[in-house]
Amino acid sequence: MSFQIRQATILDLDTLAPLFDGYRQFYGQSADLARAHDFLAERFRHHESLILLARDEHGGGLGFTQLYPLFSSVRTVRTWLLNDLFVVPSARRQGVAAALLTAATEHARALGAASLSLSTALDNAPAQALYESLGWQRERQFCEYSLTL
Template structure:
């Protein structure tokens, strides 16, 4: 099934919201379609993220990735956090995730970024295999911590 990856705009909110809601449900959160739409709408309104959207030949959404701009103080460069990556169940195993990851890397390069980073669950072996097949390297130097507020 052919598909294309493009940068999403605020006009894609109705297409993106169900995907984003499905992404959150994948991670154990309850469905909240209006909350998903509001969250994404705020990202667009404040230009706080970049969303890449994969659509099939009929324009149906297949998957998305959301990138957030960051900076490395030590290296004094721009970086991007690939925070969200999701492919709808019917579109899986068709190369959509790989295409989204490649397009994210191309966009980051075009913006002059030094790197992309992401986190995934320790038990998410399929995702880890995909990332590594595309040249991503697991960080063996740093531990990641979080503080819940």
């Protein structure tokens, strides 16, 4: 499969929104293309995230990853949260996810980041295997908590 990865802009919104909606559905959310479109449009308008988009040779969307900037107060460095990674089912196991992860790593490194972090579902073994094959290490030092507001 031939594909290319580049940083997305607001001009890619119509390609990204269905991918983002598919990502949300993968995690149990109801389909809502308008909501996906609006959420991404806000991220672009406020420069709140960085999105890398994989397209096939015809320009069709194959997948994306979305990163959010963070900082480590203890280490006094910039880090990035790789919050979203999605590849359409027809393009899975063809190197798209690995290429997106590699591009995200290169992009974060070029921006001076000290690290990348991500979370995935405990039962998402294929994703965990991919991350570990690319050198990501599972966190064993800290417990992660969240508070729903």
